[in-house]
Amino acid sequence: MAMELRRPERTFTIRQLCTEFKATPRALRFYEDKGLLTPARDGMNRVYSYKDRARLILILRGKRVGLSLQEIREILELYDEGDEAMSQNAHSLKKFREKIVVLEQQREDIDGAITELQQACERLEGRLAEKRPDLLPKADDYDQMLRARLDGHAEMAIGK
Amino acid sequence: MAMELRRPERTFTIRQLCTEFKATPRALRFYEDKGLLTPARDGMNRVYSYKDRARLILILRGKRVGLSLQEIREILELYDEGDEAMSQNAHSLKKFREKIVVLEQQREDIDGAITELQQACERLEGRLAEKRPDLLPKADDYDQMLRARLDGHAEMAIGK
DNA sequence: AAAAGACTTGACGTTAACGTAAGAGGAATT
DNA sequence: AATTCCTCTTACGTTAACGTCAAGTCTTTT
Numbered sequence A, B: 001m002a003m004e005l006r007r008p009e010r011t012f013t014i015r016q017l018c019t020e021f022k023a024t025p026r027a028l029r030f031y032e033d034k035g036l037l038t039p040a041r042d043g044m045n046r047v048y049s050y051k052d053r054a055r056l057i058l059i060l061r062g063k064r065v066g067l068s069l070q071e072i073r074e075i076l077e078l079y080d081e082g083d084e085a086m087s088q089n090a091h092s093l094k095k096f097r098e099k100i101v102v103l104e105q106q107r108e109d110i111d112g113a114i115t116e117l118q119q120a121c122e123r124l125e126g127r128l129a130e131k132r133p134d135l136l137p138k139a140d141d142y143d144q145m146l147r148a149r150l151d152g153h154a155e156m157a158i159g160k
Numbered sequence C: 001a002a003a004a005g006a007c008t009t010g011a012c013g014t015t016a017a018c019g020t021a022a023g024a025g026g027a028a029t030t
Numbered sequence D: 001a002a003t004t005c006c007t008c009t010t011a012c013g014t015t016a017a018c019g020t021c022a023a024g025t026c027t028t029t030t
Helices: A014-021 A025-033 A050-064 A069-080 A086-131 A139-158 B014-021 B025-033 B050-064 B069-080 B086-131 B139-158
Strands: A040-042 A045-047 B040-042 B045-047
Touching: A014 A025, A014 A050, A025 A050, A050 A069, A050 B086, A069 A086, A069 B086, A086 B050, A086 B069, A086 B086, B014 B025, B014 B050, B025 B050, B050 B069, B069 B086
Parallel strands: none
Antiparallel strands: A040 A045, B040 B045
């Protein structure tokens, strides 16, 4: 009977998660050091479950939006922690609400930065078209950009 | 005749810009070191123009959306550089387009993170309301949050 | 059995973006 | 004149988030 590679019982090696998410083993061990991941062991070797993988996804996204590992850990702890340390949680609640405000501001910043960059690109293209049209990107370049982009999304979508 | 503190001829000391934008002198000098700012001098002392201040605003926003100082510098250089180094610019163009893609992804991430945090907050509040309603934030707290938020925006809007 | 690959644990190195402390120069206040 | 205050430069310290060896174990391949 073939292994069921898509079922929740499925486990992952460190290398598998790394290639899937373009991380390094060092990074995953580091997250473990900091208490963000706690994979099982097979002898010495780490064995990551689907839950571990889900946590890793949250970690990486948290990083992309500028959260520190410390902040990410606090969020993750909400998911497994039963409910001891309630007064701690009151504090977490406050911090989360503040973080939401920061993120909303950050989204505005990003929108601004995007339009800014687009204007800069247009100015650049204008000047290049005028003086050095030979340096303008070829259609191929855009093709490749789009491909890379789609690949990335596909990986996320189907879990490789 | 009173000094015209709102006109473009107006200049700023390092401390003024720092208090306006909640930065430190060390940071501004650091940006200068890295070539992101080049204020004039009055003897030894730095004198920042309106243009310098505008650049600083861009620097800080760039930082908030996760750009490195190096990347921010490349963007800023587009604004003063006449048009030597055209082939350099072809490279910049490519990098900017890539950065736009990254930022768009980042905005999605932020939206995701916001909803995630909001759910976490709701779960937390639910548990707190059930077991320790005394720890729930008071109306005052939210008042204060909103005030802080509005203050922040006001500062940006009216340039203090 | 020997070599080649993954995995492991230290332990030290690195980079970005400042912080911090020391020492000195002018301007303003007492 | 002395103190206070702001600024300057120089230089070493710091933190986060890993990178990069080194040295060992286990498994698989040759």
